[in-house]
Amino acid sequence: MSTALNINSPTSRLSNVPALEIGNLAVSYRSHGEDHRVVHDVSLEVRPGEVVALVGESGSGKTTTAQAAIGLLAQNGRVESGSIRLNGTDISGWPQKRLDSIRGSKISLIPQDPTSSLNPVKTIGEQVAEVLQIHRQGRGTEIEARVIELLARVGLSQPELRAKQYPHELSGGMRQRVLIAIAIALKPALIIADEPTSALDVTVQKRILDLIDELRDEYGTAVLLVTHDLGVAADRSNRIVVLKNGRVQEQGPTDEVLAAPRSDYTRKLLSDAPSLGKGRYVISRVKDGSPADADHAVIVENLVQDFHLSARRATFRAVDDISFTVRRGTTHAIVGESGSGKTTTARSIVGFNKPSSGRIVVDGIDVTSLSGESLRRFRKTIQLVYQNPFASLDPRQTIFQVIEEPLLNFDPLPREERVRKVEAILDRVGLPQAVLARKPHALSGGQRQRVAIARALVLEPKILVLDEAVSALDVTVQAQILRLLDELQQALGLTYLFISHDLAVVRQISDTVSVLHNGRLVDEGPVEDVFQNPGSAYTRELIAAIPGQRNAFLENSVLNGASQ
Template sequence: MSDANTKPLLEVENLSVDFGEGTAKALSDITFSLGRDEILGIVGETGAGKSLLARSLLNLLPEGGRFTAGDIRLEGKTLFGIDAAEQRKVRGGRVALIGTNAKALLSPVETVGIQIARVLRAHRSCSHKEAWKAAVDLMAQVGIVNPERRAKAYPHQLSGGMAQRIVIAMAMVTNPEVVLADDATLGLDATIQVQVLDLLVKRCRELGAGAVIITHDLGIVAHYCDRVAIMKEGRIVELAEVGAFLDAPKEAYGQALLDAARVRPTPMVAKVEDPAPEAQHETPLLDVRRLLKIFPIAGTQDVVRAIDDVSFSVKRGETLALVGESGSGKTTVGQCLVRLLDSDGGGITFDNVDVTTMSSSEFRAMRRRIQMVFQEPYVALNPRWPVRALVAEPLRLDPTLGRDAVERRVRELVDLVRLPASIADAYPHQLTAGEQKRVGIARALATRPDFVVFDEPTTALDIRVRAQIIDLVRDLQSEMGMSALFITHDLNSVRSLAHRVAVMRHGKIVEEGETETIFSAAREDYTKALLAAELPVEQGAAQRDRAEMRRMAGVAA
């Protein structure tokens, strides 16, 4: 190996950032290096400083931010003190940043081909025609079908996964030496996430580039990275080879993150006893038969069959996980169950009563027993109300409760979801994402329901918060004996929570069975594809072999 290849490509030494005199350091003494053909993972919870670090490497600090110490060197040359022209060459040319929410990063008024071509022309001397051809060629390389036609599309005409591929193409079109991927797959379906990460790593290996993958998902690190840096409160508290970290983290914080990321086999299976022979045909609490929901397509005679002849049941005290990619119809099913949407066919029977034939006023009494925890609690929580009022609102369904009884129940619920009593006076914007989720759960449990729909309760949460929410739901089900529909694309959560799994695709249930059976012996190719996209940290030992194979082959395994 040449001396050039052994020298660090990127060096960060004692980097510190604050936001003005007297403020705490947002980044403190950050030190690490990145080699060619190396994938470094940077992991930490919200507020750890990961995204600020990524922008610091491009000298793109937010307003008020300033460097107070340290240095950043690219191939041995400092990036501090260089003129504006040299900065432009570095940004997007030698160092590329890939962010999350691709559609927000793309201009809505220009075709994606033009946007990729513009990046190339900003850093390379070429004609419009040459830049356009390079953009189309690269779109093909990142796996976009019919790239000539797609290059003429606008961002809103692309799926989330396809838009993210466009952002990757924009980053890679200049053949950068360093790629910074800042939560670049956040919010994508598991199968799309794996495709995007495979593509990103493969492209970096082909170019001999170094990559920094910034994430809160240790599963991504375990499967794609060579080394990992653990960040906490603006510092790197641990830096190690991925295999060594997965085997034995040196710091307690790293161990806590790793423990939270591991699948915890649900103990609920043992708590829900196998039914005796005479109870095998017990009437389920919820029985859904041939459910149908149709949405018209504006301006056409066509319709979308969001739910297409779906049938399933849930026993008392049981959790059914409904899994599938975005657009499969999962959330629409949940909304039909709680009558936020009216179905267009089929039946929903709850405790032997057909709720689809009820009027809105008749269903109001039933609503106390069927509740829903929404995917985005901040959107579902009135920003003008404190937590006390938000949790108390569902209690209005019980006219027998007086003011004192409502206040007692609110205190009980806040304690039940493991929140401090003082939070009752806080407003939604003052809460963390995990606290907002807990308030949403408290609201849903206020009326002591028999059945709860949990719609993506762990999506986009930090590792430890996600584990806490899973543990909370498990404990609540054990304590209250409630039944649940768990809507998610987080397969690790499914294994920790659900007794049975139903897999949805294009509005239909394509496979259903006991959780362990689905995970160990899935029948359908679609289910197998979902399971193959799972990135559990438990595969640490095997992953060390995969990383070495990738390094030797020069492509993503």
């Protein structure tokens, strides 16, 4: 399979001196007057022109290790022991002022979140120029020209215009390219890329990773790629280092680790990775034939959703003539990039948007005809689970109050009955009763998402809309939630509308799929049919962008689709 990636650089490109060599690193954080060690005797190296993936779940120590390497630990963090050698020089004991002299010039960081990493009150050009000014790489018009050159080099269209714009005027992918421009400005020997694409759509992710690889190949730069995505690590690294609880579980050439993992933890990570797994959580229940409307939980016909742009007295068409149906007790996925119209479609189905035209029938109810109290009562039938479990729960409420709240909003029950229902649904989602007295901050991400699911289910709806409901979770936690959703669907006969940009997850859990692009339907049908024989160039591009393409199961899908 052809790819822009070239991880097998000629060995002559690789120096005998590692760009980065970490030896027996131990890092601790001080909290409540005590030191808590979070990284234990970690050793790894990255050679020039090489990509080493540092993988593990949240709390594994991978970001702490990367921060220690560049001297950017939090104020309460410190290196207890071990060495950090950059091009053979131990920098672990250097003061911040001395480290400042090499950040950007010898070692650079591409952070995870492009939104919070750029200054909102400075132009893009000013922020790229800053690293050149700090290291005295020219002045005035010379720096301005270099900024334009860098923005063009990372693939930004109209670089002169982008230099004058502010971060909020750029898309997420464009902002990430700006961070890369800053990172490569002085051609450092080492780039640390900390989850550089985790917040991006799959096609944008592929373009960013391709760009990093092109720059690595051009400059011979070493890359330490911090990621929880085993598919990305599989595609983009020469070697993998697996961390758990701050300790190295195993490391070695990527192909060898993937083919024959030695540790149970690595095997678990690989089995849970959607793009590397062989099986599906859900066995397809779609039957042949054309069933009557009564067998459909959701019917969408010729849906159009316009939004008025009052400033210009114009309208923007977010959804353009979309139709699909969802069988009862099945999972239907709506996939596409940001701006494709998938979330707008979901909000119209739930009744949050009044369609401009078209028909939506949910459990036999024409949603487009509802208003006022009838619309409010309808929402007992269909409930929404949001993307981010850290933002969707009220931090002031206890978990009991979070789950109880919907019961108070619809036909309030006696307290004893509410308590019984809350405790029963908590059992159903696999959480202990002890969490009811806690607040959301005391729970992990996976626990919070279970609470969000419990809150949605406490009203006993027939349909759940899951809007990117697992995209913010680590791979093993994601797998747990997907298994839970499957168990709930089989036990309760639920129908799921699954909104996602992650086609690897969609393939695992969905029966049918609709692919949206620029508000229009470009592909639909049973999941395997769409993956094996995509009908549009856009769907083929989405499938080809799924990380983990070394996996033959997915690779064959792309090749079959490309041959259509």
